Amino acid sequence: MGVEALNPQPQDEFPRNPSHAPAKPIRSRWEKDAPRCVVAREEIGLEALQLLLGGIANGCIYGLVALGFVLIYKATEQVNFAQGDMMMFGAFLALTFVNEAWFGWPFALGLLAAMAVMGTLSYLLDKLVLRNLFGQPQFAVVILTIALGFVIRFAAGVIWGHEPQSIETPLTGKSVHFAGLVMGLEEVAVIVVTIALTAVLFVFFSRTRIGLAMQASSQNQLAAYYMGIPVKRVYSLVWALSGVVAAIAGVLFATKGTIDPASGLLGIKAFAAAVIGGFGSLPGALLGGIIVGVVEPFAARYLAAGYSQIAPYAIMLIVLVIAPNGILAQMQKKKV
Amino acid sequence: MAAGGQSNGKGGQPLLSVQNVETFYGAVMAIRGVSLDVHEGQIVTILGANGAGKTTLLKTISGVMDPEKGKIVFEGKEIQGAEPDAIVRSGIVHVPEGREIFPFLSVEENLMMGAFTRSDRANFAADLDMVHSYFPILKDRAGQQAGYLSGGQQQMLAIGRGLMGKPRLMLLDEPSLGLSPILVQEIFAIIRRLNQEQGVTILLVEQNANVALKVADHGFVLEVGRIVMADTSARLLASEDVQEFYLGMHGESQREQKRWKRRKTWR
Numbered sequence: 001m002g003v004e005a006l007n008p009q010p011q012d013e014f015p016r017n018p019s020h021a022p023a024k025p026i027r028s029r030w031e032k033d034a035p036r037c038v039v040a041r042e043e044i045g046l047e048a049l050q051l052l053l054g055g056i057a058n059g060c061i062y063g064l065v066a067l068g069f070v071l072i073y074k075a076t077e078q079v080n081f082a083q084g085d086m087m088m089f090g091a092f093l094a095l096t097f098v099n100e101a102w103f104g105w106p107f108a109l110g111l112l113a114a115m116a117v118m119g120t121l122s123y124l125l126d127k128l129v130l131r132n133l134f135g136q137p138q139f140a141v142v143i144l145t146i147a148l149g150f151v152i153r154f155a156a157g158v159i160w161g162h163e164p165q166s167i168e169t170p171l172t173g174k175s176v177h178f179a180g181l182v183m184g185l186e187e188v189a190v191i192v193v194t195i196a197l198t199a200v201l202f203v204f205f206s207r208t209r210i211g212l213a214m215q216a217s218s219q220n221q222l223a224a225y226y227m228g229i230p231v232k233r234v235y236s237l238v239w240a241l242s243g244v245v246a247a248i249a250g251v252l253f254a255t256k257g258t259i260d261p262a263s264g265l266l267g268i269k270a271f272a273a274a275v276i277g278g279f280g281s282l283p284g285a286l287l288g289g290i291i292v293g294v295v296e297p298f299a300a301r302y303l304a305a306g307y308s309q310i311a312p313y314a315i316m317l318i319v320l321v322i323a324p325n326g327i328l329a330q331m332q333k334k335k336v
Numbered sequence: 337m338a339a340g341g342q343s344n345g346k347g348g349q350p351l352l353s354v355q356n357v358e359t360f361y362g363a364v365m366a367i368r369g370v371s372l373d374v375h376e377g378q379i380v381t382i383l384g385a386n387g388a389g390k391t392t393l394l395k396t397i398s399g400v401m402d403p404e405k406g407k408i409v410f411e412g413k414e415i416q417g418a419e420p421d422a423i424v425r426s427g428i429v430h431v432p433e434g435r436e437i438f439p440f441l442s443v444e445e446n447l448m449m450g451a452f453t454r455s456d457r458a459n460f461a462a463d464l465d466m467v468h469s470y471f472p473i474l475k476d477r478a479g480q481q482a483g484y485l486s487g488g489q490q491q492m493l494a495i496g497r498g499l500m501g502k503p504r505l506m507l508l509d510e511p512s513l514g515l516s517p518i519l520v521q522e523i524f525a526i527i528r529r530l531n532q533e534q535g536v537t538i539l540l541v542e543q544n545a546n547v548a549l550k551v552a553d554h555g556f557v558l559e560v561g562r563i564v565m566a567d568t569s570a571r572l573l574a575s576e577d578v579q580e581f582y583l584g585m586h587g588e589s590q591r592e593q594k595r596w597k598r599r600k601t602w603r
C-alpha cells in the first residue's frame with residue numbers, strides 16, 4: 001500500500017461496488033467498506049440504488065470541493081487550483097487533532113479546530129500573498145495556486161507520511177440497514193452534513209450582512225466600493241470560507257475512507273464538477289459534484305474498464321458543448 | 337479663477353473643500369488642478385461635456401481613486417487618499433454614474449448594502465421608511481431582483497441606496513442619464529426635496545445643464561480636467577457661453593466646432 005501511495009494514482013480510487021471488484025490484490029480505500037456492503041446480486045434495481053447512494057455520497061464531497069472553487073471564482077474571479085490540496089490538508093489537521101495517536105481531542109472539537117485553522121490560513125493567504133498580485137495577469141494567481149498545491153502536498157508528506165490514514169470518528173465502522181440496502185453510516189453522514197452545510201451557507205448568503213456583502217462584491221465590485229464595503233477584506237473572508245468548506249469536505253472524505261497526501265488530486269474532478277455546474281453557481285457546483293459522483297460508479301459497473309476514469313471529463317465536455325455556461329449558470333452580464 | 341470664493345451668503349468653513357487636486361489614469365492627467373467648495377445645505381453642480389473629468393473628480397472625492405496632488409477637506413478633516421469605506425463612514429456617499437446597482441440582489445437587499453457602514457443598525461427600519469416615502473416604487477418592488485427594474489427605477493434605487501448611508505454630502509453622478517424628460521423632472525424634484533427636507537448637501541454632476549442649473553445654487557463648468565467657469569446658477573443660466581455650449585442653443589456639430597474656438601477665451 002505504501003508503494004502505491006508513493007505513486008499516487010487517484011483514478012484508482014474511484015468508488016466501485018466492492019462486490020464487483022473481487023480479485024483486486026491491493027485494497028483501495030473504497031474497499032474498506034466491503035464487508036458491510038453486501039448487495040443482493042439478483043436484484044438489479046437494488047444494486048443500482050446502492051450504487052446511486054454511494055455515488056451521491058462521493059458526489060457530495062466533489063460538490064463541496066467544487067463549491068470552494070466557485071466561491072472564490074465568483075467573488076474574486078480567481079481560480080484556486082489548490083482547493084483539493086486544501087481539502088487534504090484540512091483532513092490531516094482534523095486527523096491530527098482527533099486521532100488517539102496524536103492529540104486525541106473529542107471529534108467535534110477537532111473538527112472545529114481544523115475548520116478554524118484552515119479558515120485562518122486561507123484568510124492570510126489572500127491577505128498576505130494574493131492581494132499583492134492585484135493587477136497582475138490572471139495566470140499569476142493560477143501558477144501561484146498550482147505551486148501552492150505542490151507545496152501543501154509536499155508538506156503533508158513530510159509531516160504525515162504517504163501511508164493512507166483514517167480519521168477516528170464516532171461513526172467508524174457502523175452501518176445502517178434499510179430495505180435491503182446497506183450503507184456505511186459515514187456515507188449517510190456525508191450526505192446529511194452536506195445538506196446541512198448547504199442550508200447554513202444559504203442562510204449565511206441570503207440573511208447575514210457579511211454574506212450579502214460577499215454577494216454584492218461579486219456582482220458589482222465597483223458599487224461595493226461605493227457603498228463602503230471593504231471589498232478586499234470581504235475577498236479574504238471568502239477565501240477563509242472556502243478554507244472552512246475545504247476542511248469539512250476533507251473530514252468527510254477521510255471519514256468515508258482514508259486520506260493521503262495525493263488525495264488532493266481529487267480537486268481535478270471537482271473542478272470538472274464546478275464547470276459542469278456553471279462555475280458561477282453554488283447550487284450548480286453541488287449538483288455538478290453529485291452528477292460526477294453518481295456517474296462514476298455506474299460507468300465503472302456497466303461500461304468497459306477505464307471509462308469511469310474519463311467519465312467526469314466526458315460529461316464536462318458534453319456540458320460545455322451543449323450549455324457553454326454550465327447547467328445552472330446565472331444569466332450574468334458582469335460589470336467591471 | 338477664484339473657485340470656491342463665491343459670495344453665497346453662507347460664511348464659515350465649507351462642508352467640502354477640494355484644493356488643487358490632480359488625478360491620473362496612468363500617465364494621463366484627468367483632473368488638472370481643480371479647486372471648489374461646497375457649503376452645507378447647498379446643491380452644487382459640476383457641468384461639462386463627456387470626458388471632461390466629472391466622474392473622475394467624484395471618484396477622487398469618494399476615495400475610489402487617489403489624487404496625486406492636492407487636498408480634499410471634509411468637515412475640517414483631510415480625506416484625500418483615504419479608503420472608500422472610511423469616507424462613506426465620514427458622511428460622503430457616491431451615487432455612481434450608470435446606477436451600478438447589485439443586479440441579483442433584491443431591491444431591499446440593495447438598500448441594506450447602502451447601510452453597510454452604519455453602526456446604528458437599529459435605525460434601519462426608520463431609514464427604510466424614509467427612503468420608501470420618497471420612492472414608493474422601491475417598497476412595491478422590495479422583494480424583486482434589482483436587475484429587473486427599469487432604468488428610472490434603478491436610478492431611484494441607486495439614490496435610495498445612497499440615502500441609506502445617512503450621508504451629509506451626496507455625490508450624484510449624472511442621475512438624468514438615459515431617462516425620459518418626465519422621469520428626469522421627477523427625479524430632480526426628489527433631489528430638491530431631499531436637500532430641503534433631509535438636509536443632504538448635494539454635489540451634482542450633469543451633462544444636462546438646463547435641469548441641473550435649475551435645481552442648483554452654484555455651478556462649475558469643467559473642461560478637460562480644469563474648471564473654466566464658476567458662478568451662481570442664475571448667472572450661469574444667463575451666461576452666453578453656457579447657453580451656447582450646454583443649453584443646446586445650437587446644433588450638435590456646430591457646438592463642437594465652436595467649443596474649440598471659444599475655449600481659449602476662458603483660460
Ligand SMILES: Nc1ncnc2c1ncn2[C@@H]1O[C@H](COP(=O)(O)OP(=O)(O)O)[C@@H](O)[C@H]1O
Binds near residue numbers: 386392
Ligand atoms: N479607466 C480609465 N482609464 C483611462 N482613462 C480614463 C478612464 N476613465 C476615464 N478616463 C479618461 O479620463 C478623462 C475623464 O473621464 P471621466 O471622468 O469619466 O469624464 P466625464 O465623467 O466627465 O465624462 C477622459 O479623457 C477619459 O477618457
Ligand SMILES: [Mg+2]
Binds near residue numbers: 433
Ligand atoms: Mg462621467
